[in-house]
Amino acid sequence: MKSLGNHLLVELYSCDSDIINDKDRVEKILNQAAEISGATIIKSVFHKFSPHGISGVIVIAESHFSIHTWPEFGYCALDIFTCGDKIDNYKALNFLKKEFGTKNISVVESKRGILDMPVEKIRHKPDV
């Protein structure tokens, strides 16, 4: 048995509030993180809320990166959902932690789509 996806649910606490309230910067950093992980970026969508806060999602060939920021609390909810064994999601996470000036972090790792079939039959989506 093997899972189709690997999902990191990450809480980033005590981040730099100015950075995580800057839409262009958050979008750039998350796209860089996706590249660093080895993911293939398909589309990036970011939105700035009033008076503050950013929501952003990057659809990748291997699933998605998403972030929601609360600058007023220095907090970001980050999700890194990947498929296949070629993505280094912790490399992306370490980069993000540094770029956002994060002081405290918690990570829950979840296996998504556990199928009862031989490993060799499981594949992710290699072709964009």
Add this chain to the structure above:
Amino acid sequence: MKSLGNHLLVELYSCDSDIINDKDRVEKILNQAAEISGATIIKSVFHKFSPHGISGVIVIAESHFSIHTWPEFGYCALDIFTCGDKIDNYKALNFLKKEFGTKNISVVESKRGILDMPVEKIRHKPDV
């Protein structure tokens, strides 16, 4: 103490393979689900993979809906991440389950962004 977000990690097994391989249909159904939940839709991004499989994300004012489908296995990984207390995420989930012809389902509910401060100080992003 209260959390900022509520995140449902949903595995949908034994879905109708034709439906979950139809990009327009999956996009329409997920947007309907977001509306049914009471969410405010900001942007919807969907992508069809070759030879099969759909990835889609809807950014909502209250966080996001995302889906990744593997029609070859009848499986979808669904995430419903919402903030505030006005969204009925299980109403959306029941609708999706029915529309995708899902036979088996598993749900993990995760509280995101638990902050150590009085509840009245916690707010989500009410203004788009």
